[in-house]
Amino acid sequence: MKILVIQMARLGDLFQTLPTLAALRRQFPRAEIHVAARKKFSSALDVSSLADRVWQFDSRAVLTPVVSDHPSVAESLTLLESWTSELASVGFDKIINLSFSPFSSYLTHVLTGPTTEVCGYTRFADGYLSIPDDASAYFYAQMGAGPGHLQFSENANRVHLTDLFAQVAGVELIEEDWLRVLPQHTANTNAAVVIHIGASTLQKTLSWHKWMRVIIGLLEQTQVSIVVVGSKDEREFANQAVRVSDEHAARITNRVGETSILELVEIIREAQLLIAGDSAPAQLASLTNTPVLNLSFPIVSAYETAPRSARTRILRVTSDVDLAAEEVVREAVAMLNESTSTNTECERTLVSLGRTAPFSGSTATTDFEWALLQAVYMGQPFPPPSSTLFSHAIQRLHEVNEVAIEQLPAFSKPITQAVAGTANGESQNNASQNNALNALSVAKSILDRVDDIMNQVVRMVPETGVFVRWFQTERLRVGPRSLDELIAVHFQLHDRLREILSVYLETENREAQERVHEDVVV
Amino acid sequence: MSQTWNQYADLNSFLNVASQLVKQEIVIETNATLGSTAAPGRAATETAESVISTKLAHLHMLEELIREQLPQVASLKRDRIEGVK
Numbered sequence: 284m285k286i287l288v289i290q291m292a293r294l295g296d297l298f299q300t301l302p303t304l305a306a307l308r309r310q311f312p313r314a315e316i317h318v319a320a321r322k323k324f325s326s327a328l329d330v331s332s333l334a335d336r337v338w339q340f341d342s343r344a345v346l347t348p349v350v351s352d353h354p355s356v357a358e359s360l361t362l363l364e365s366w367t368s369e370l371a372s373v374g375f376d377k378i379i380n381l382s383f384s385p386f387s388s389y390l391t392h393v394l395t396g397p398t399t400e401v402c403g404y405t406r407f408a409d410g411y412l413s414i415p416d417d418a419s420a421y422f423y424a425q426m427g428a429g430p431g432h433l434q435f436s437e438n439a440n441r442v443h444l445t446d447l448f449a450q451v452a453g454v455e456l457i458e459e460d461w462l463r464v465l466p467q468h469t470a471n472t473n474a475a476v477v478i479h480i481g482a483s484t485l486q487k488t489l490s491w492h493k494w495m496r497v498i499i500g501l502l503e504q505t506q507v508s509i510v511v512v513g514s515k516d517e518r519e520f521a522n523q524a525v526r527v528s529d530e531h532a533a534r535i536t537n538r539v540g541e542t543s544i545l546e547l548v549e550i551i552r553e554a555q556l557l558i559a560g561d562s563a564p565a566q567l568a569s570l571t572n573t574p575v576l577n578l579s580f581p582i583v584s585a586y587e588t589a590p591r592s593a594r595t596r597i598l599r600v601t602s603d604v605d606l607a608a609e610e611v612v613r614e615a616v617a618m619l620n621e622s623t624s625t626n627t628e629c630e631r632t633l634v635s636l637g638r639t640a641p642f643s644g645s646t647a648t649t650d651f652e653w654a655l656l657q658a659v660y661m662g663q664p665f666p667p668p669s670s671t672l673f674s675h676a677i678q679r680l681h682e683v684n685e686v687a688i689e690q691l692p693a694f695s696k697p698i699t700q701a702v703a704g705t706a707n708g709e710s711q712n713n714a715s716q717n718n719a720l721n722a723l724s725v726a727k728s729i730l731d732r733v734d735d736i737m738n739q740v741v742r743m744v745p746e747t748g749v750f751v752r753w754f755q756t757e758r759l760r761v762g763p764r765s766l767d768e769l770i771a772v773h774f775q776l777h778d779r780l781r782e783i784l785s786v787y788l789e790t791e792n793r794e795a796q797e798r799v800h801e802d803v804v805v
Numbered sequence: 806m807s808q809t810w811n812q813y814a815d816l817n818s819f820l821n822v823a824s825q826l827v828k829q830e831i832v833i834e835t836n837a838t839l840g841s842t843a844a845p846g847r848a849a850t851e852t853a854e855s856v857i858s859t860k861l862a863h864l865h866m867l868e869e870l871i872r873e874q875l876p877q878v879a880s881l882k883r884d885r886i887e888g889v890k
Contacts, residue, residue: 349871
């Protein structure tokens, strides 16, 4: 069996893919496992031998012809086609696309043979996005860009990316999978504290002067030595942050831009503690089980990407301005002393758990939406309505859903009659054909209006977005079929939406009946 | 495709022009396929559809790659203008 795992995202995503590769190895011990990754980040796969072959995609080489003196799209296409045809010649039995990007969906599509099993984003024959598995559909609807530009008020998802990758691949992660990726952390109280001060964007890290205060604070309050790590691009940023007095200079080592991935693995594995934002070293620490003080910025969701090492703590940062360097130092010292957190927010939202368990903790604003997600996707009971406004919004959604259901029959008869009439050269039925086509046109505009109203309801009551995004995504997944099949599937989807909404309609009706009953009794 | 990059400064117009040119190539290539390379026993239209589908998929891949890698494309362009190798 030949399996291709496509991971075209960045370094951190590749590290988060490794436990899934280990699980695939466990589940398919005789399989040949290939990984396609961008050349710039494929070194992440060097840390383990989980992939039999790595296919590096050199995006720079492919793009170069389009920016040359004589721009040539054709030349870029030739390079692209050459790479995909070599990859396709392997003849994969299973393709697992973990990238969730339009580019990767087309790549998966062109590599798919008649008998290839596909998980993750791909394309239908007509070019539209195809989402064959439920886990990827969950990502699209509730974690990704969202259907129909229906954005989230706040991402309520609490499924970690490592778990989601495994679900897309159809495997379940167990502790053994995590242990298999890399040699594990060994606790050593003389070891250094490692700090990664960079991130893929500046919105995911502190300013250099705040990092400088963190470093000075740690050097003054502890006896630990500090190793600063990062990429070549982060050198200038790091040089500003590591300026310390001569008194402390001997205890700080600046390795930014100087380490290979394999050296970075060793540095993190041996560290007493890693302090980092949402970055590749933090994901690497998950694999070596090194404790992490993770600074979690609003641009990311800790539930999705926080490191999963045991004894990790997350410090939520609303902005660089709001977080005092002293707070980071205090929390780091508490971790080194193995004492409890001094930060109530940290303790409440961050719970250090085993690597196979999801994060717990909560923020009140997303508790209800998370409960809804669990009800729709994971078979959990529906939570009680959060507010009267929510109940009213459900009523509106129910009404427009019923209107949509009424329109669906218009799509079958008129088209059949009109096409049949035209094919038979019947002219006497022109009037009835026109009537049928008019009815069809009206039904189409009503369905468009139904979509608009659903989106408006979500803008006013964001919690209802869980249902609407689910519905719109499932509709997108239907793909090209015969007209009769399309109508039948749309009936089923609207019926399922009706079933979901009815949970709250029954609650509202019951409450209304109880109110009437109370009035009568009074 | 001999125009300079500056004429395609706007990414969208560049992609539109690129799409048109590649689509023209697809038509030419499809005609060639229909005329000469249809496999025996296989419908010519099926072969043509496959060619179109694969060509278009690669074109879309390139479009999406440019969008994804826009900073890198800009960097490549800057390197070329500044003579950086």
